[in-house]
Amino acid sequence: MNSALAEELLGRRLIVCAGGGGVGKTTLSAALALFLARRGRRVLVVTIDPARRLAEALGVAPEGNRIVEATRTSAGGVLEAMMLDCRLTFDESLARHARSKEEFERVRTSHLYEHVATALSRTHEYMALEKLHELHHDGTYDHIVLDTPPTRDALGFLDAPQRMLDFCNERIFRWFVPEDEGSRLLRFGRERALWLLGRVVDQGNLGPIAEFLGALAGLFGGFRERVRDVQATLRQDGTTFILIASPGRSSMHEALYFGRKMRDYGLRHRHLLVNRVFDYPFSERPLPPLEALFSQTLGLGAARAGRLITACEKTHQRLADLARRDAEQLAALASALPDTMQLTSIPQLDLEPVELDAVGTLTDFLFGTIPGPGEEP
Ligand SMILES: Nc1ncnc2c1ncn2[C@@H]1O[C@H](COP(=O)(O)OP(=O)(O)OP(=O)(O)O)[C@@H](O)[C@H]1O
Numbered sequence: 001m002n003s004a005l006a007e008e009l010l011g012r013r014l015i016v017c018a019g020g021g022g023v024g025k026t027t028l029s030a031a032l033a034l035f036l037a038r039r040g041r042r043v044l045v046v047t048i049d050p051a052r053r054l055a056e057a058l059g060v061a062p063e064g065n066r067i068v069e070a071t072r073t074s075a076g077g078v079l080e081a082m083m084l085d086c087r088l089t090f091d092e093s094l095a096r097h098a099r100s101k102e103e104f105e106r107v108r109t110s111h112l113y114e115h116v117a118t119a120l121s122r123t124h125e126y127m128a129l130e131k132l133h134e135l136h137h138d139g140t141y142d143h144i145v146l147d148t149p150p151t152r153d154a155l156g157f158l159d160a161p162q163r164m165l166d167f168c169n170e171r172i173f174r175w176f177v178p179e180d181e182g183s184r185l186l187r188f189g190r191e192r193a194l195w196l197l198g199r200v201v202d203q204g205n206l207g208p209i210a211e212f213l214g215a216l217a218g219l220f221g222g223f224r225e226r227v228r229d230v231q232a233t234l235r236q237d238g239t240t241f242i243l244i245a246s247p248g249r250s251s252m253h254e255a256l257y258f259g260r261k262m263r264d265y266g267l268r269h270r271h272l273l274v275n276r277v278f279d280y281p282f283s284e285r286p287l288p289p290l291e292a293l294f295s296q297t298l299g300l301g302a303a304r305a306g307r308l309i310t311a312c313e314k315t316h317q318r319l320a321d322l323a324r325r326d327a328e329q330l331a332a333l334a335s336a337l338p339d340t341m342q343l344t345s346i347p348q349l350d351l352e353p354v355e356l357d358a359v360g361t362l363t364d365f366l367f368g369t370i371p372g373p374g375e376e377p
Pocket residue numbers: 020021022023024025026027028049053148149150151275276346347348349350351352353354362
């Protein structure tokens with residue numbers, strides 16, 4: 001039983017699983033959420049995984065921000081799942097922040113909106129955080145587990161709110177704040193921007209474009225506050241980041257770097273899970289006498305028995321080497337990790353955990369009775 005990890009999860013309302021591409025964020029988000037549901041908690045796991053692996057793993061097909069029940073546990077817990085629709089989240093978010101319904105409608109019905117919304121809703125990272133914030137304040141769930149999107153750069157996720165803020169603060173939007181709200185300087189900027197726009201856009205289109213940008217700028221006013229709220233939610237004590245890595249030098253270096261950045265950002269991170277660790281419990285044991293098995297019990301000729309014995313020895317050696325390599329890398333990582341962080345290794349399963357039962361096996365490894373890599377049964 002990994003009691004430190006269990007305690008951390010049970011004590012936090014927002015749990016963000018973060019790490020590099022393909023390390024097992026989606027799978028482990030489901031496994032951690034399942035643990036909480038087994039403890040009788042009401043849990044929502046949120047993913048924006050375009051590969052739909054979480055849906056697969058949970059055996060549900062959530063889409064369009066719809067929340068679907070994945071399982072109920074005997075302890076009275078519930079595990080629900082949501083596949084985040086970034087575009088829908090963007091539309092909902094703008095609608096919420098519009099000062100008036102008319103303002104939002106004016107923006108939404110513009111043919112320019114389609115381009116801007118499509119481009120911005122691609123900021124998956126921010127949209128995920130935005131939804132998380134909303135669900136968190138809604139209070140329906142004891143815990144929300146967020147599976148972070150595959151990013152080229154895992155840090156992109158942490159920077160997302162700031163990038164969104166920078167975007168909202170862009171001068172082009174400030175120029176177009178509605179006239180009655182702008183300072184003299186901004187009004188001057190607006191006139192100049194319109195003049196510039198007028199040189200490239202014919203006069204017939206100028207009005208609608210300026211109006212669109214003006215209304216959009218108004219919407220971003222509310223958005224800015226929201227981004228700051230999102231940033232605050234991530235930093236609060238009830239939020240924790242679970243770092244995930246796979247064995248292998250580059251993934252582990254990335255995890256250490258990611259941990260340092262989290263410290264700089266003031267984000268709580270106490271656990272690093274190293275997933276898909278190769279375990280071979282017979283590494284240190286010699287093979288049993290195979291000669292007797294092949295020639296006497298199975299009655300094979302000396303030549304065939306000899307070939308089989310060589311193949312068995314090679315395989316044994318290879319598996320032992322792989323397990324040793326992972327164990328050495330884990331030891332190196334453990335010694336480089338700050339004292340505030342705990343490392344947990346999770347074994348490579350024989351079968352891919354693509355359904356709830358298999359995800360449950362990982363939960364058992366983490367919190368149940370199944371021994372982890374390198375542990376005695
Ligand atoms: N412990 C494990 N044993 C065996 N297979 C695993 C294990 N953990 C994850 N996998 C498999 O590894 C693959 C990647 O896992 P997963 O999709 O959870 O990673 P991810 O970090 O979410 O990836 P991405 O960055 O693309 O979103 C999947 O095919 C999954 O089934």
